[in-house]
Amino acid sequence: MGRLRIFLCGLNSVKATALLQICLGLLVVSWLIFPTHVQQAWCGDSISSSSWFMDMNRFSRSAHGSLKCERCHEEMIGQGKVHPNRKDSTAMKKVSVRFYDYKRCAACHPESYKRYLVGEHAKALIKQKQDQRLGNKEAPPESLAPTCGDCHSSHYTQAKLSRIAIGEQMTETCGKCHPSQKMSYLKNLHGQLGVFLKKKASAYCTDCHGAHTCESLKDKEKALTACRRCHRNAPAGFAGIVIHTGSEDISKKDPKKQANMALIGTVKRIGQIVTVIILAFFALQTFVWILRELHNKLRGR
Numbered sequence: 001m002g003r004l005r006i007f008l009c010g011l012n013s014v015k016a017t018a019l020l021q022i023c024l025g026l027l028v029v030s031w032l033i034f035p036t037h038v039q040q041a042w043c044g045d046s047i048s049s050s051s052w053f054m055d056m057n058r059f060s061r062s063a064h065g066s067l068k069c070e071r072c073h074e075e076m077i078g079q080g081k082v083h084p085n086r087k088d089s090t091a092m093k094k095v096s097v098r099f100y101d102y103k104r105c106a107a108c109h110p111e112s113y114k115r116y117l118v119g120e121h122a123k124a125l126i127k128q129k130q131d132q133r134l135g136n137k138e139a140p141p142e143s144l145a146p147t148c149g150d151c152h153s154s155h156y157t158q159a160k161l162s163r164i165a166i167g168e169q170m171t172e173t174c175g176k177c178h179p180s181q182k183m184s185y186l187k188n189l190h191g192q193l194g195v196f197l198k199k200k201a202s203a204y205c206t207d208c209h210g211a212h213t214c215e216s217l218k219d220k221e222k223a224l225t226a227c228r229r230c231h232r233n234a235p236a237g238f239a240g241i242v243i244h245t246g247s248e249d250i251s252k253k254d255p256k257k258q259a260n261m262a263l264i265g266t267v268k269r270i271g272q273i274v275t276v277i278i279l280a281f282f283a284l285q286t287f288v289w290i291l292r293e294l295h296n297k298l299r300g301r
């Protein structure tokens with residue numbers, strides 16, 4: 001410690017700035033080149049980020065805290081099966097949410113499981129699995145159909161959260177895969193009342209669509225049934241009111257918007273490259289400066 005202090009005090013202002021510059025440069029460059037999923041984990045991507053590390057404190061406070069691990073991981077208690085196959089080098093790279101067999105949840109949650117099976121997401125999942133078997137490319141993460149694990153954290157889920165807390169959480173969770181609907185919902189009166197003003201009488205995504213069935217509601221009859229849960233005397237025309245204005249993945253259908261998005265992406269990338277070049281330039285300059293200082297010292301000036 002003492003040595004460090006002497007070293008730091010011994011630095012003149014040029015050297016101190018150089019040291020600072022190098023540290024800052026390293027920090028920024030390492031952040032830029034870090035894989036995005038590591039960044040997300042650090043920034044607290046809460047619900048579906050699965051991990052090999054378990055926070056036992058959080059687990060014991062969760063809805064499942066009193067369950068033995070084997071209730072959900074019985075494949076690990078067969079002979080010598082405590083750990084995954086050591087020869088399988090891909091084991092720890094797999095996304096566990098995709099590989100867990102969620103049929104096991106049905107043992108204790110038959111209703112949720114049954115509703116999920118007849119819902120839109122299960123249909124989409126079956127179709128995606130068929131596509132995969134036919135050898136088509138796997139869909140990107142945000143267009144994969146969700147299983148239980150995409151909406152619930154099996155290790156840390158809390159029991160009996162308030163209606164408002166569930167509503168807020170689900171706006172985020174559903175919104176990750178349906179961003180344009182999330183945006184239009186938050187602009188809609190229901191979203192403003194429910195999410196911003198925390199009025200629990202308002203409608204959250206799942207009040208209209210159902211948490212596990214997730215009905216499309218394009219069908220006016222079904223939509224009317226959903227509205228009448230709260231608007232008891234709604235006339236037949238009521239379901240014609242548009243909830244998600246200008247939604248339906250604008251960027252996919254509108255070529256002009258798509259072009260704009262591409263432009264924004266390019267500008268962002270150019271910005272990143274320029275930052276790296278500037279930092280590299282200063283790092284080089286500092287290095288040459290140090291060389292000159294050294295050179296001068298050696299020549300005894």
Ligand code: HEC
Pocket residue numbers: 049050051052053054059064067068069070071072073096097100149153154155
């Ligand atoms: C309610 C059911 C449930 C309980 C109880 C449970 N787990 Fe899990 N666990 C899951 C599910 C579902 C996944 C896959 C999705 C994920 O990672 O969130 C998982 C994933 C894991 C993983 C990631 C690797 C893998 O196998 O896919 C580890 C490690 C793990 N659990 C350990 C434990 C331990 C240790 C306990 C007991 C303290 C425990 N679990 C209790 C449901 C459970």
Ligand code: HEC
Pocket residue numbers: 063064067071072102104105106107108109148149152154157158159160161
């Ligand atoms: C051995 C039985 C058992 C299994 C297997 C099980 N759970 Fe549970 N689960 C429970 C119990 C008990 C509770 C707590 C209920 C309570 O306190 O109201 C619970 C609560 C929950 C809750 C919170 C419910 C609430 O009150 O809001 C969710 C979400 C949930 N489980 C999802 C899952 C998922 C997903 C799986 C499969 C990976 C799973 N469970 C497997 C027994 C189980």
Ligand code: HEC
Pocket residue numbers: 102105106109112113116121146147148149150151152166170206207211212214
């Ligand atoms: C698309 C997101 C989504 C998926 C997929 C999903 N759930 Fe849920 N689940 C929810 C929401 C939202 C709630 C909160 C209750 C509500 O809003 O009605 C919920 C509530 C629950 C509850 C609490 C009891 C209840 O019905 O209120 C359990 C248990 C549960 N889910 C289990 C499961 C299981 C098991 C699966 C997989 C078969 C699953 N969920 C798949 C979104 C989802």
Ligand code: HEC
Pocket residue numbers: 120121124141142143144145146150151170173174175176177178205206209210211214215216217
């Ligand atoms: C992991 C991503 C993911 C999550 C999380 C998710 N969805 Fe979906 N959802 C999909 C996919 C994929 C489809 C299949 C249809 C498609 O291509 O849009 C779908 C379909 C739907 C549909 C039917 C749309 C249609 O075109 O038929 C509704 C409604 C829906 N989701 C609502 C919800 C709600 C409400 C939640 C939250 C409780 C939610 N979703 C969470 C990916 C997701």
Ligand code: HEC
Pocket residue numbers: 171174175178181182185190203204205206208209216217218223242243244245248
């Ligand atoms: C007040 C009721 C209501 C709420 C709240 C609501 N929606 Fe919708 N949603 C509808 C209706 C009605 C439709 C069908 C007509 C339309 O597209 O506007 C729909 C359509 C959709 C579709 C497209 C279905 C298709 O077939 O193309 C998705 C996906 C969706 N909603 C997701 C969400 C998500 C995610 C949330 C929460 C952030 C949400 N919805 C909140 C009523 C609602």
Ligand code: HEC
Pocket residue numbers: 189190193201202203204207208223224226227228229230231238239240241243
């Ligand atoms: C979970 C309950 C719930 C559901 C389901 C629901 N709403 Fe609402 N809605 C409300 C609340 C609460 C308000 C706030 C104004 C009020 O008290 O009437 C509101 C307000 C409205 C308003 C503003 C009109 C006014 O009275 O000021 C419209 C329009 C509306 N809802 C349309 C719909 C449509 C269309 C559906 C079905 C697709 C629907 N709502 C489903 C709870 C709900």
